[in-house]
Amino acid sequence: MVKQRPGCIAIGWSGVICRVDDSRVVKHPKWFPGYPTYNEQYRSLITLEKDIYERLGDYKGIIKYHGIVDMKTGAIRLSYGKQGDLSAYIRSHCKPSRPFRNGWIQQLVETFYYIYCRKVLHHDIKLNNILVDDDCLKAIDFANGALFPLDADMEATCADDPLSRVDLLCLGCIIYSIATWQVFIYDYFEKNRWPTPEELPPTSDVLCGDIIKKCWDDKYNTIASLYEDVTALLGHSR
Numbered sequence: 001m002v003k004q005r006p007g008c009i010a011i012g013w014s015g016v017i018c019r020v021d022d023s024r025v026v027k028h029p030k031w032f033p034g035y036p037t038y039n040e041q042y043r044s045l046i047t048l049e050k051d052i053y054e055r056l057g058d059y060k061g062i063i064k065y066h067g068i069v070d071m072k073t074g075a076i077r078l079s080y081g082k083q084g085d086l087s088a089y090i091r092s093h094c095k096p097s098r099p100f101r102n103g104w105i106q107q108l109v110e111t112f113y114y115i116y117c118r119k120v121l122h123h124d125i126k127l128n129n130i131l132v133d134d135d136c137l138k139a140i141d142f143a144n145g146a147l148f149p150l151d152a153d154m155e156a157t158c159a160d161d162p163l164s165r166v167d168l169l170c171l172g173c174i175i176y177s178i179a180t181w182q183v184f185i186y187d188y189f190e191k192n193r194w195p196t197p198e199e200l201p202p203t204s205d206v207l208c209g210d211i212i213k214k215c216w217d218d219k220y221n222t223i224a225s226l227y228e229d230v231t232a233l234l235g236h237s238r
Contacts, residue, residue, distance in 0.1 A: 014045035014143040019080060024066065028075045043074045045143040050076050052142040056118050061111025063131060063138040081131025081138055086174070087183050089132045095181035098207065102234050104178050105208060107137050110236070112171060113227035115139070119148040123163045125170040127177060127185065158222045165218055168226060169194065172215025179207035194218060208233065 005028060007018040015027045027049070029042040053065035053076070066077040083089055108130070115122060122129075124144040131138045148157060158164040166188050176184050186195050200216055203209035211229050220226045 012141060012143070014042050014049070020077070021080075022082075023080055024077055025080045026069050026075050026077050028070075029073060031073070046074045046076060048145065048147065049141070049143040050074070052120055052145050052147050053078075055120060055147060056115060059111070059114055061107055061114065061137060061139060063133070063140045078140070079133070079138075081133040081140070083132035083135070085128040086130040086132060086137065086177070087127035087185075090127075090177060090181055090183050101178050101181070101207060104137055105175050106230065106234050106236065108174060108178070109171070109223075109227050109230045111137070111139055112167070112223050116154060116223040119150055119152050119154060121146045121148075121158075121161065121164050122167055125167050125174065127174060127183060130174065155222055155224075164222070165220075168215050168220050168223065169218070171223075171226065172212045175208055175215070176201070176203070176206065176212045179209075179212070 005016055005018050007020065008016055009019050009025070010017040011030075015029050018026050018028065020026055027046065029039070029046040031039050031042065050065075050068060053062075056062055056065075058064060063081060064079040066079070069075040069077045084092075112122065112125070120142070122139070122142060122145050124141060129139065129141045131140055146161070146163075148154070169186070169188060173184050173186055180201075184201060186199065188194070195216065203213045203216075206212065208230070211226070211233065214220055214229070215226065
């Protein structure tokens with residue numbers, strides 16, 4: 001049995017998140033005594049996450065990265081999302097105004113378009129990988145992501161990467177959750193397939209309903225086309 005680290009607030013696939021103070025957390029790679037192969041895999045995932053944060057830099061829609069804490073383990077320091085993850089936030093707060101929800105949908109899509117423009121794919125977009133901090137959405141957890149050369153043709157890359165389309169499916173779920181203020185999750189990786197129409201809620205008369213349906217119907221080739229539709233409908237976030 002592995003002893004839990006002090007300040008542990010979350011355990012994910014690749015790492016353990018420990019709160020350091022009111023503004024910072026440290027993400028440690030998972031470690032199990034006697035399993036060096038697995039431990040090296042967990043460390044490599046955190047190293048990839050570090051590399052992605054360094055590529056993305058300081059951006060308003062991404063949790064702030066504060067560097068490596070421990071060169072031996074590869075642990076990284078991040079800002080603490082004081083208002084929790086988006087799933088918990090929606091469940092614990094009353095439905096905000098339509099302009100507020102518009103703004104969050106704009107923030108969300110602009111952030112993932114920025115990530116795409118920096119030649120990165122997330123590959124694990126879900127409500128609990130979006131934190132709320134100072135009433136702004138912050139993307140986290142890039143350990144399952146993919147980092148491409150800065151001169152990569154992302155349209156061609158996405159055509160060859162089925163997980164990039166799953167990211168768009170999952171973005172549709174998050175947009176729906178914000179639009180209706182009801183948590184909706186479809187776990188592609190659990191079911192290993194796209195949803196059937198019967199598994200999806202109706203989108204007529206829903207904010208951004210046509211856009212959500214296109215995400216769910218696999219009508220977008222890349223985040224760029226989703227970004228264009230959201231910007232045409234809602235404009236740019238402030």
